[in-house]
Amino acid sequence: PAIKNGQGLVRKKSFIRLHTSENGELLFGQCAGSGKTPYECSVDFISPDNPVFRCTCPSRQFPCKHTLGLLYAYVEGQAFTPAPVPEDISSKREKAEKREENKAKQAAGGAESKPKKVNKSALKKKINAQLEGLDLLEKLVLSLIRGGLSTIDSKTLKTVQEHVKQMGNYYLSGAQTQLRRFALLLGKGENREESYTYAMEQLTRLHAFIKKARVYLTTRAEDPELALDHESTIDEWLGHAWQLSELKEYGLVKESVELLQLAFYSYDDPARQELVDL
Incomplete structure (x- = not known):
């Protein structure tokens, strides 16, 4: 066209x-x-x-x-x-x-590629904000579990959506995406009952993330020079976007390789607010 x-x-x-x-x-x-x-x-x-x-x-x-x-x-x-x-x-x-x-x-990779210095003051502020955001998220998740999914009404959904916006202010973009996914699952009106199983799984996932992220962030606050965790998805959950230089540092980059495409799939992910290509 x-x-x-x-x-x-x-x-x-x-x-x-x-x-x-x-x-x-x-x-x-x-x-x-x-x-x-x-x-x-x-x-x-x-x-x-x-x-x-x-x-x-x-x-x-x-x-x-x-x-x-x-x-x-x-x-x-x-x-x-x-x-x-x-x-x-x-x-x-x-x-x-x-x-x-x-x-x-x-x-x-010569002498000109200097290692990135950690701004300890900025990192501390960010971690404190993330920990504060986790506390807020945990209160919401526990409140939803105690009340039960069947009691969730439009007012509760509005509260969840307000928390979705707030997660961005606390540098918790991964949690923001997953909480938005939960809100979308329960915002389906008449077919909400069909989504209960998936919604409960989503709450369980959020609760597990909160526990793991709190331990991880507390450890990083004590040691700002601590390397990022490239063996799990915790940093992505916390909103980190991996840079090519970081991936090279961890030996996760391969060059001059051949890729064979077996399939191609595109879909709209409203929780991530992105068009995803696989």
Whole structure:
């Protein structure tokens, strides 16, 4: 659809401006959209084998119809006037170049790749906040278990949803996801009884996490230099996003390997608020 729509933009003469950089590495312009302000779109060939598509439109398609239309306008011989590279694109190019330099330095692993220093003061504040969040979560979970799932009404569900929001403030994004999953299970109206088994499993999972996380965080508070636990999922539960440099440090990165894809599955996970690809 994006290809067809991109061609349609050229036929409708939706492009207000068409430009190219002096060296021909960048195509950029403006395309009329549904709003008052035209979309700024560009295709950057600074790395010829890996063109970069950029557009200010809200589309989730990549590349979007505007950048594809820009390419069609170019190959169809429409007039592209030479113009200086826009400042925002120059800035993005510089940032991309720095990222590549940093990647090269990390890959080299030489003297320039210094170990990351632990900000003990910031870590202590974060751990204290997480422990406080666990106390709040535990009170809620125990209250739900004592009351029984059948007594949960719209008011209780609203309380659970308020706690879901609060977990983010306590740096407990993993717990936030699992508590949101619990709320979704019990928010199904008439079919709620069918979800009781899964909801109870979810509460059990949350309770086990609270106990394990409290011990783990207390240990980390006593020893800020303690390495992350890469052999379990506790750090993901606590909201840690693993960096490639960390995975390399633990010997969990393999290079130049072949992967065989046996299946592909995509689904929307409302608890994680993400589209998941497996």
